[in-house]
Amino acid sequence: xxxQYKFEDEPELRDLFITVDDPESHITAIETFIxxxxxxxxxxxEFDSSEYEVRRxxxxxxxxxxxxxxxxxxxxxxxxxxxxxxxxxVERFSDEFIETRRKALHKFLNRIAEHPTLTFNxxxxxxxxxxxxxxxxxxxQGPGLFSRMGQTVRAVASSVRGGGVKNRPDMFTDINDYxxxxxxxxxxxxxxxxxxxxxxxxxxxxxxxxxxxxxxWCASEEDLVDSLKxxxxxxxxxxxxxxxxMAGLSENLLPVLHEYILYSEVLTGVxxxxxxxxxxxxxxxxxxxxxxxxxxLPTEEIGNLEDKVECANNALKADWDRWKQNMQHDMKxxxxxxxxxxxxxxxxxxxxxxxxxxCQTVDLHLGEDSEEKP
Amino acid sequence: MERPxxxxxxxxxxCQTGEAEPGTGPAEEEPGGAAAGTMMEDCLxxxxxxxxxxxxxxxxxxxMNMQETYTAYLIxxxxxxxxxxGQCSPPDSLWRRYxxxxxxxxxxxxxxxxxxxxxxxxxxxxxxxHKxxxxxxxxxxxxxxxxxxxxxxxxxxxxxIICQDKIFYSFLTQEGxxxxxxxxxxxxxxxxxxxxxxxxxxxxxxxxxxFTELKHYSDELQSVISHLLRVRARVADRLYGVxxxxxxxxxxxxxxxxxxxxxxxxxxxxxxxxxVYAGSIDDILxxxxxxxxxxxxxxxxxxxxxxxCRKHELMQYDLEIAAQDLASxxxxxxxxxxxxxRTFSLKGMTSKLFGQETPEQREGKIKVLEEQIHxxxxxxxxxxxxxxxxxxxAWTDIERFKEQKNHDLxxxxxxxxxxxxxxxKKGIQVWTNAKExxxxx
Numbered sequence: 001x002x003x004q005y006k007f008e009d010e011p012e013l014r015d016l017f018i019t020v021d022d023p024e025s026h027i028t029a030i031e032t033f034i035x036x037x038x039x040x041x042x043x044x045x046e047f048d049s050s051e052y053e054v055r056r057x058x059x060x061x062x063x064x065x066x067x068x069x070x071x072x073x074x075x076x077x078x079x080x081x082x083x084x085x086x087x088x089x090v091e092r093f094s095d096e097f098i099e100t101r102r103k104a105l106h107k108f109l110n111r112i113a114e115h116p117t118l119t120f121n122x123x124x125x126x127x128x129x130x131x132x133x134x135x136x137x138x139x140x141q142g143p144g145l146f147s148r149m150g151q152t153v154r155a156v157a158s159s160v161r162g163g164g165v166k167n168r169p170d171m172f173t174d175i176n177d178y179x180x181x182x183x184x185x186x187x188x189x190x191x192x193x194x195x196x197x198x199x200x201x202x203x204x205x206x207x208x209x210x211x212x213x214x215x216x217w218c219a220s221e222e223d224l225v226d227s228l229k230x231x232x233x234x235x236x237x238x239x240x241x242x243x244x245x246m247a248g249l250s251e252n253l254l255p256v257l258h259e260y261i262l263y264s265e266v267l268t269g270v271x272x273x274x275x276x277x278x279x280x281x282x283x284x285x286x287x288x289x290x291x292x293x294x295x296x297l298p299t300e301e302i303g304n305l306e307d308k309v310e311c312a313n314n315a316l317k318a319d320w321d322r323w324k325q326n327m328q329h330d331m332k333x334x335x336x337x338x339x340x341x342x343x344x345x346x347x348x349x350x351x352x353x354x355x356x357x358x359c360q361t362v363d364l365h366l367g368e369d370s371e372e373k374p
Numbered sequence: 375m376e377r378p379x380x381x382x383x384x385x386x387x388x389c390q391t392g393e394a395e396p397g398t399g400p401a402e403e404e405p406g407g408a409a410a411g412t413m414m415e416d417c418l419x420x421x422x423x424x425x426x427x428x429x430x431x432x433x434x435x436x437x438m439n440m441q442e443t444y445t446a447y448l449i450x451x452x453x454x455x456x457x458x459x460g461q462c463s464p465p466d467s468l469w470r471r472y473x474x475x476x477x478x479x480x481x482x483x484x485x486x487x488x489x490x491x492x493x494x495x496x497x498x499x500x501x502x503x504h505k506x507x508x509x510x511x512x513x514x515x516x517x518x519x520x521x522x523x524x525x526x527x528x529x530x531x532x533x534x535i536i537c538q539d540k541i542f543y544s545f546l547t548q549e550g551x552x553x554x555x556x557x558x559x560x561x562x563x564x565x566x567x568x569x570x571x572x573x574x575x576x577x578x579x580x581x582x583x584x585f586t587e588l589k590h591y592s593d594e595l596q597s598v599i600s601h602l603l604r605v606r607a608r609v610a611d612r613l614y615g616v617x618x619x620x621x622x623x624x625x626x627x628x629x630x631x632x633x634x635x636x637x638x639x640x641x642x643x644x645x646x647x648x649x650v651y652a653g654s655i656d657d658i659l660x661x662x663x664x665x666x667x668x669x670x671x672x673x674x675x676x677x678x679x680x681x682x683c684r685k686h687e688l689m690q691y692d693l694e695i696a697a698q699d700l701a702s703x704x705x706x707x708x709x710x711x712x713x714x715x716r717t718f719s720l721k722g723m724t725s726k727l728f729g730q731e732t733p734e735q736r737e738g739k740i741k742v743l744e745e746q747i748h749x750x751x752x753x754x755x756x757x758x759x760x761x762x763x764x765x766x767x768a769w770t771d772i773e774r775f776k777e778q779k780n781h782d783l784x785x786x787x788x789x790x791x792x793x794x795x796x797x798x799k800k801g802i803q804v805w806t807n808a809k810e811x812x813x814x815x
Contacts, residue, residue: 178633185630192622199619203612210605213598220594223780227787234791328637332815335644339809343802350798353791360788 016113017041018128020106023098024055033057034093036102038109040128046120052129058083060127061105063139067123068112073273074316075118076323078111079262080104103255116322117315167282168275169313175320176271183264190257197249204242211235230356241348248341256334260327267323270316277312281305418537419528423452423465424546426524429516430469445516446471447523451546468549472497475523477556478545484561486536487685488768490775492529493674495522501600501666503607503614503659514660518667525671535771571684574691581690582765588772589683596676599669606666610659621652640815647808654804658797665793668786672779679775682768689761696757700750707743710736 022037035055042050061080068077081104109128112118126138214232218225284302428448436442450465475494482491499515509515527546531537541559544552627645631638 181633182630185626188626189623189630192619192626195619196616199612199615203609203616206605206609206612210602210609213602213605217598217602220591220598221780221783224783224787227784231787231790234794238794328815331637332640332812335812335815336809339805339812342805343809346798346801346805350795350802353794353798357788357791357795360784360791 014113015043016119018106018109018113020102020109023102025093026057032093033059034098036105038128046125047129049129054129054131054135056127056135058101058105060135061108064123064127065108068118068121069269069273071121071123072117072315073277074270074312074319075115076263076266076270076316076319077118078108078115079259079266080108082262100255104259107255107259167278171317172271172274172313175267179264179267179271183261186257186260186264190254190261193249193253193257197246197254200242200246200249204239204246207235207239207242211239227360230359234352234356237352238349241345241352244348245341245345249338252337252341253334256330260330263323263327274312274316278309281309417532417534418543419531421454422531422546423454424524424527424531425450425465426520426527427467429520431511432471443511444471444473445511445519447520449527449546466547468547470545472519472523474545474553475526477553478542479526480565481541481556481559481561482530482536482539483681484565485539485559488682488764489533489536489771490675490678490682491536492526492533493671493678494526495519495667496670496674501603501607501670503610514663518663521664522667522671566685566688571688574688575684578687578691579694581687584769585683585686585765588679592676592679592683595679596673599673599676603666603669603673606662610662614655614659617655618652620648624649624652637815640811640813643814644808644811647804647811651801651804651808654800658793658800661793661796662790665786665790668782668789672783675775675779679772682772686764686768689757689764693754693757693761696750696754700747700754703743703747703750707740707747710740710743 017040019039020036021039023034024037026033026035035057038052038054038056040047040052042052065077065080068075081101112121112124118124126135130138211232214228214235218228221228281302284305288302426447427450430446430448431443432446433441433443446469448467448469450467452465472494479491479494482489495518498510499512530542536542541556544555548555624645627641627648631641631645634641
């Protein structure tokens with residue numbers, strides 16, 4: 001289905017609108033951090049009000065993500081922007097960094113809002129609506145850091161033991177293989193796109209110097225003033241067009257590619273957690289087959305675990321299909337906008353040069369000189 | 375507007391505006407004063423079609439008997455009439471190397487100092503952007519040089535005055551013995567020494583203002599075109615980068631399409647267009663090199679302009695020295711005649727100390743001086759005429775040059791615009807195709 005809108009659902013069905021904006025710096029004795037304003041507008045009954053405005057810092061987003069992962073271990077939770085970017089000279093609190101992060105956080109919350117299951121998550125609701133102190137106290141209630149660490153340790157241990165799950169359905173192995181290649185390609189595309197951006201910027205800088213030289217030349221050439229000024233102005237206009245081209249790239253393509261790079265880590269985590277759930281079942285089954293005496297007792301437990309595995313698998317399968325659809329749509333939109341951007345760039349430049357040429361040919365036909373070419 | 379001449383001090387003769395003749399070349403006398411239009415009719419370029427059609431790598435032995443590789447260029451000439459009759463008679467042809475072109479040009483510079491002699495294409499590749507080879511043997515460089523040499527010959531053949539030169543004609547038609555012929559003219563001896571010229575530039579007191587302005591103009595022209603070419607090279611570099619990196623999309627899209635079911639086709643075909651886009655820059659930039667060459671020609675023309683200015687300064691300085699000389703001799707004569715010492719002179723002092731000369735001795739000296747003065751006056755007269763003629767004919771050629779330059783540079787700028795338009799149209803085409811592929815993803 002051809003979708004012009006960013007969000008998958010029909011606009012009329014959406015009842016939750018979230019924006020992330022207005023980064024603000026907070027300086028305390030211990031630390032400096034940024035908070036973002038999160039504005040929520042909703043018509044849902046579960047919400048007491050129709051509009052909320054809260055301030056959240058990166059830590060709070062991290063908390064939300066881990067809560068969602070705990071509650072829905074085999075759902076694909078959207079990625080968060082990185083904690084700290086090492087590449088280049090982007091400092092922690094540079095404007096560029098903050099803006100990039102803000103956009104990514106905005107995307108993060110909206111993806112959750114669009115997700116058929118996650119959108120109804122209680123912690124999500126609290127994140128959007130609670131005042132700062134309410135959120136802190138709520139955070140403290142949840143399972144502590146240590147229990148979460150314990151889970152991670154167990155997960156790692158179980159995946160290490162035996163080197164992977166023996167009864168893993170092919171589908172999930174396929175997903176794993178797909179993600180390996182996908183991740184590789186997306187990383188390459190990201191590098192290529194960053195490089196293109198860099199080259200475009202370099203081109204822009206040189207063009208900025210190139211145009212004015214023609215104007216300078218006018219000073220010593222009376223008869224060429226019109227032509228030279230014309231060329232200078234065309235080059236300047238093409239410069240501006242290049243700026244727009246660059247902006248298009250950095251707004252429409254780079255963030256999308258980056259998000260999907262981060263998604264690969266998400267998918268790896270999801271597959272691991274699913275494997276872990278399966279491993280729990282498998283180990284219980286193994287244990288049972290060794291102790292032939294106590295066959296009856298753990299049956300209920302096995303049954304529960306079997307249900308758990310089936311739920312996990314189904315959830316993941318459904319969410320994977322959804323993810324793939326979204327990915328296809330997002331990539332298509334991103335690359336389409338790049339193509340449109342480039343077409344627009346060339347059309348602008350074309351118009352500029354064509355109008356210059358028209359002026360020049362008019363001048364020539366007005367009997368400039370009847371010199372024969374040497 | 376004629377500027378007042380440097381009148382020799384105390385001169386009593388009046389200046390005559392002599393019959394202006396365009397500078398006569400050593401080969402033939404030409405009727406002077408004809409309008410430029412009529413001259414064009416006689417231009418060699420109207421009678422002969424000249425092309426530099428091929429370039430060939432050669433190996434040979436140089437002056438020190440060491441093996442060297444060089445490129446030889448094939449010059450073809452064909453009478454224009456033979457074309458119009460529908461017959462295509464085979465052209466006359468001979469091979470020349472770059473150093474022979476240089477020899478020809480140096481000969482023209484010496485023998486036609488009042489002419490803005492067309493420049494040769496550059497000896498070594500300069501203002502190169504990184505992907506372009508700076509190697510003289512690189513085929514693209516050789517190709518562009520071939521075009522530049524052809525352009526040079528056509529410019530000379532189209533010039534009303536120098537196209538008549540016999541040495542030039544032999545250059546086009548006589549393969550063997552041409553070098554010897556040129557050297558036999560002894561033109562190297564006629565050349566003004568660089569040192570002499572530099573000296574004149576510093577010391578000349580009253581050069582024609584127009585030439586001083588022209589010198590400034592040529593300095594500015596050189597400076598601005600150099601700057602332009604430098605930045606253009608950098609722009610080309612960056613543009614190359616933008617296009618070529620897109621080529622990587624092609625490869626990765628193709629690899630990615632292997633794991634995608636629905637998106638695969640769209641990705642694959644879009645990738646193909648990315649390859650097309652990346653490949654298109656090579657032709658675009660090659661064409662732009664020709665534009666750069668057009669600018670370079672005028673960069674080198676600046677030097678030719680300066681050469682004419684230098685010649686004027688030299689002649690003017692010569693004139694000023696001769697006038698000075700004459701004036702001092704006249705003064706000496708006067709002093710001897712009247713016996714008064716106006717200015718300090720060693721001779722004067724010694725004669726005062728050691729006794730005066732005899733009247734006969736004095737008479738002898740006066741006679742010698744009078745002869746020298748007479749000679750000097752004649753020389754000064756002819757130098758004045760020479761100088762005026764030079765200024766007139768040089769200025770005629772400079773005006774011709776200015777019109778040519780304005781026309782050519784305007785055309786060059788237009789051709790640049792045409793190139794940009796072509797590049798934009800190609801870009802629109804490719805990205806429209808890519809857009810369609812993306813929409814099928």
